[in-house]
Amino acid sequence: xxxKTASIISIFSMLFIQSVFASSSAIPLADIEVSxxxxxxxxxxxxxxxxxxxxxxxxxxxxxxxxxxxxxESEIDKLRxxxxxxxxxxxxxxxxxxxxxxxxxxPDLSIMAKARKHGPQYxxxxxxxxxxxxxxxxxxxxxxxxxxxxxxxxTYTDSATxxxxxxxxxxxxxxxxxxxxxxxxxxxxxxxxxxxYLIILSTMFYFVMKxxxxxxxx
Amino acid sequence: xxxxxxxxxxxxxxxxxxxxxxxxxxxxxxxxxxWPFISSMNPSSDVLSxxxxxxxxxxxxxxxxxxxxxxxxxxxxxxxxxxxxxxxxGDGEGKDPQADADRVQxxxxxxxxxICTHLGCVPSRKKEGWMCPCHGxxxxxxxRVLSGPAPTNLELPPxxxxxxxxxxxxxxxx
Amino acid sequence: xxxxxxxxxxxxxLTAFIKHELTEYPTPRNLSxxxxxxSLAGVVLVIQIISxxxxxxxxxxxxxxxxxxxxxxxxxxxxxxxxxxMHSTGATAFFAVIFIHMARTLxxxxxxxxREIMWWTGQLLLLLLMATAFMGYLLPWGxxxxxxxxxxxSLFGAxxxxxxxxxxxxxxxxxxxxxxxxxxxxxxxxxxxxxxxxVLIHLVALHQVRSSNPxxxxxxxxxxxxxxxxxxxxxxxxxxxxxxxxxxxxxYNPNLFIEADNYxxxxxxxxxxxxxxxxxxxxxxxxxRAVPDLLGGVVAMGISVMIFAAMPxxxxxxxxxxxxxxxxxxxxxxxxxxxxxxxxxVGANPPEGYLVPLGQVATFFYFxxxxxxxxxxxxxxxxxxxxxxxxxxxxxxEGEEAQKQDRRKxxxxxxxxxxSDDE
Numbered sequence: 146x147x148x149k150t151a152s153i154i155s156i157f158s159m160l161f162i163q164s165v166f167a168s169s170s171a172i173p174l175a176d177i178e179v180s181x182x183x184x185x186x187x188x189x190x191x192x193x194x195x196x197x198x199x200x201x202x203x204x205x206x207x208x209x210x211x212x213x214x215x216x217x218e219s220e221i222d223k224l225r226x227x228x229x230x231x232x233x234x235x236x237x238x239x240x241x242x243x244x245x246x247x248x249x250x251x252p253d254l255s256i257m258a259k260a261r262k263h264g265p266q267y268x269x270x271x272x273x274x275x276x277x278x279x280x281x282x283x284x285x286x287x288x289x290x291x292x293x294x295x296x297x298x299x300t301y302t303d304s305a306t307x308x309x310x311x312x313x314x315x316x317x318x319x320x321x322x323x324x325x326x327x328x329x330x331x332x333x334x335x336x337x338x339x340x341x342y343l344i345i346l347s348t349m350f351y352f353v354m355k356x357x358x359x360x361x362x363x
Numbered sequence: 364x365x366x367x368x369x370x371x372x373x374x375x376x377x378x379x380x381x382x383x384x385x386x387x388x389x390x391x392x393x394x395x396x397x398w399p400f401i402s403s404m405n406p407s408s409d410v411l412s413x414x415x416x417x418x419x420x421x422x423x424x425x426x427x428x429x430x431x432x433x434x435x436x437x438x439x440x441x442x443x444x445x446x447x448x449x450x451x452x453g454d455g456e457g458k459d460p461q462a463d464a465d466r467v468q469x470x471x472x473x474x475x476x477x478i479c480t481h482l483g484c485v486p487s488r489k490k491e492g493w494m495c496p497c498h499g500x501x502x503x504x505x506x507r508v509l510s511g512p513a514p515t516n517l518e519l520p521p522x523x524x525x526x527x528x529x530x531x532x533x534x535x536x537x
Numbered sequence: 538x539x540x541x542x543x544x545x546x547x548x549x550x551l552t553a554f555i556k557h558e559l560t561e562y563p564t565p566r567n568l569s570x571x572x573x574x575x576s577l578a579g580v581v582l583v584i585q586i587i588s589x590x591x592x593x594x595x596x597x598x599x600x601x602x603x604x605x606x607x608x609x610x611x612x613x614x615x616x617x618x619x620x621x622x623m624h625s626t627g628a629t630a631f632f633a634v635i636f637i638h639m640a641r642t643l644x645x646x647x648x649x650x651x652r653e654i655m656w657w658t659g660q661l662l663l664l665l666l667m668a669t670a671f672m673g674y675l676l677p678w679g680x681x682x683x684x685x686x687x688x689x690x691s692l693f694g695a696x697x698x699x700x701x702x703x704x705x706x707x708x709x710x711x712x713x714x715x716x717x718x719x720x721x722x723x724x725x726x727x728x729x730x731x732x733x734x735x736v737l738i739h740l741v742a743l744h745q746v747r748s749s750n751p752x753x754x755x756x757x758x759x760x761x762x763x764x765x766x767x768x769x770x771x772x773x774x775x776x777x778x779x780x781x782x783x784x785x786x787x788x789y790n791p792n793l794f795i796e797a798d799n800y801x802x803x804x805x806x807x808x809x810x811x812x813x814x815x816x817x818x819x820x821x822x823x824x825x826r827a828v829p830d831l832l833g834g835v836v837a838m839g840i841s842v843m844i845f846a847a848m849p850x851x852x853x854x855x856x857x858x859x860x861x862x863x864x865x866x867x868x869x870x871x872x873x874x875x876x877x878x879x880x881x882x883v884g885a886n887p888p889e890g891y892l893v894p895l896g897q898v899a900t901f902f903y904f905x906x907x908x909x910x911x912x913x914x915x916x917x918x919x920x921x922x923x924x925x926x927x928x929x930x931x932x933x934x935e936g937e938e939a940q941k942q943d944r945r946k947x948x949x950x951x952x953x954x955x956x957s958d959d960e
Binding site for chain 1: 566608611612618619622762766767770771773774777778780781784785787788789791792795797798800801
Binding site: 389398399400402403404405407408409410 | 587591594595609612613614615616617619620773
């Protein structure tokens with residue numbers, strides 16, 4: 146009796162828990178899968194450095210951290226120029242210029258992939274949702290957005306350039322996903338062993354428990 | 364319990380093996396679980412990155428010196444003139460004789476930790492060396508102690524020239 | 538080793554204590570897995586304290602530094618990410634375990650005499666836990682941290698006369714700020730140790746009245762078994778299963794319980810579109826919003842947390858135990874549980890459309906269940922008696938009635954009055 150009702154409660158709980166955590170965004174996000182392929186992340190660093198860095202800082206990523214995604218010393222030295230290896234990646238535009246152009250300082254991107262629900266999908270969709278009408282740019286995901294169409298996605302309609310742009314956006318999304326959680330791979334790897342260990346230990350304790358309780362029947 | 368005490372089918376022996384094995388596995392897990400916490404108290408990666416510091420030698424003219432920070436300590440970088448290098452030849456006249464040639468990689472540049480070996484104050488730069496304001500120890504242009512209560516010469520940090528005007532302090536010459 | 542223990546035993550009741558309170562402690566043999574959750578809560582408390590202390594070695598309780606210090610822990614500190622996720626997942630685990638523990642107590646009637654003090658120390662522990670969690674949530678200094686604290690501290694403004702001053706006094710500032718953060722950190726560090734003290738009192742009470750059991754009836758002595766090895770090993774097994782589920786969340790889905798908005802540094806100039814508390818506060822948050830008046834909402838929310846304390850008095854049935862022999866109580870229990878889930882759903886979403894009346898109906902039912910209980914329990918008892926109770930229940934009830942008469946007679950004899958002869 147208790148088991149049946151317990152399972153009914155569990156089902157209801159799952160439904161409610163699911164609804165609590167379900168996505169409530171009105172605009173559907175692109176259903177891209179994050180691969181965390183290292184080459185893609187490396188290309189994404191360059192996309193960020195050449196395009197986004199003008200306005201967006203990445204204060205939690207230091208140049209030396211790029212070693213973790215496969216950059217060697219000379220590649221890092223080339224990227225950082227005069228900045229120290231221990232320095233974080235800062236934006237190039239001054240605060241004053243930002244306020245003049247956009248009325249705000251563009252947000253730091255280090256943890257943007259975690260600061261939005263379904264972050265990676267959000268970033269990808271945002272950067273590929275620019276539309277142009279009569280010389281005015283808009284974004285279907287974020288209508289009053291102040292960021293211009295930096296990848297020119299709204300201008301090019303031929304498939305070759307579109308694909309190239311989508312690859313760029315994909316790469317920078319992979320980089321931003323990594324930068325939001327650089328320990329993700331290590332975490333999942335360790336988790337494998339921890340959970341396997343605990344399943345084994347649980348099983349062992351189960352049998353010890355059964356044997357101990359069998360004494361009661363004697 | 365008709366079984367022999369130590370035969371493998373003896374339930375008590377089986378129990379003992381199962382219980383001990385479980386105990387060992389559980390204990391190993393508990394010990395392993397301690398490691399992340401102990402490790403978290405070790406220097407974090409940003410502190411470790413401070414174990415080496417890049418120091419630019421640009422703009423220091425002969426006879427001038429500059430102080431940089433390495434691992435929270437001051438390091439004196441001195442660009443010595445020909446005269447100063449010549450004056451430092453030999454083992455020095457202090458209580459801790461050491462050849463100047465053994466204290467520099469490039470005689471033009473002296474790199475020493477700027478902490479007096481007496482009680483840790485930062486010596487002040489003088490014309491030909493340093494003088495510690497706390498108890499009066501005097502050092503020459505090779506960082507060797509000449510007089511005062513300091514027992515030994517100024518410490519030599521590991522460092523490496525990565526170019527003519529840049530050194531990395533904290534990394535020994537490979 | 539035996540000699541060392543013997544030396545200690547002469548000076549300190551070590552062996553005697555361990556034997557009496559742990560290894561030989563009599564426990565009902567029929568305890569189900571629902572009885573594992575008390576010890577589980579103790580383990581989660583230890584996990585939170587240890588992970589918390591090691592986090593505090595790196596965290597900076599300063600409005601300008603807090604957010605960055607958490608990222609420092611996540612990125613630079615060795616295994617910092619692990620300790621941080623253990624702590625954030627641990628908070629969720631703590632409430633999950635405690636809610637199940639409470640549900641078990643309600644279902645099986647373990648709050649009833651003579652276990653009222655256990656129930657009330659439990660109520661105190663719940664309040665301490667909620668305060669600790671609320672203050673801990675401010676520490677990362679994200680958008681949700683800041684605005685959640687802003688909203689909840691401003692609720693104290695509903696207090697008549699003193700309200701406004703009280704809010705300022707609590708915050709140490711006119712709005713949530715650096716002063717608030719520092720004191721919340723100090724108290725967040727302190728309260729868990731008060732919780733440890735309250736847990737000890739809770740356990741002392743437990744050892745006086747002993748565990749209840751699924752039948753709800755006090756068992757004969759012969760039906761008790763020593764805690765060790767039967768329940769030590771059962772608790773260890775349950776702990777391993779719990780740790781497996783816990784580890785799944787720590788390693789594979791740690792951000793499930795962290796609101797995305799909390800990865801945005803606190804901005805006093807901009808409120809997030811939806812302010813949502815952590816899941817374990819959602820039902821109470823829904824009740825708060827269900828009442829249109831500010832003071833009314835605060836009072837309703839306060840009562841919704843505290844009303845559990847009244848259970849031993851609200852339940853007037855003489856039928857012993859909990860839901861097992863009481864069909865009306867069982868139905869009310871499940872409906873109440875469903876109602877709490879509905880309230881949680883309402884609390885998670887903005888108060889728009891159908892959610893508003895739904896939240897109000899659910900709030901009405903929440904309190905209605907407690908109000909109904911005194912009458913319902915009495916009616917149920919009458920109905921059950923008419924249908925005929927199972928013999929063991931009758932025996933137990935007669936036994937308890939006889940004990941009561943004995944006690945009354947003893948009292949009158951002591952007073953020197955005439956003993957009324959019932960025979």
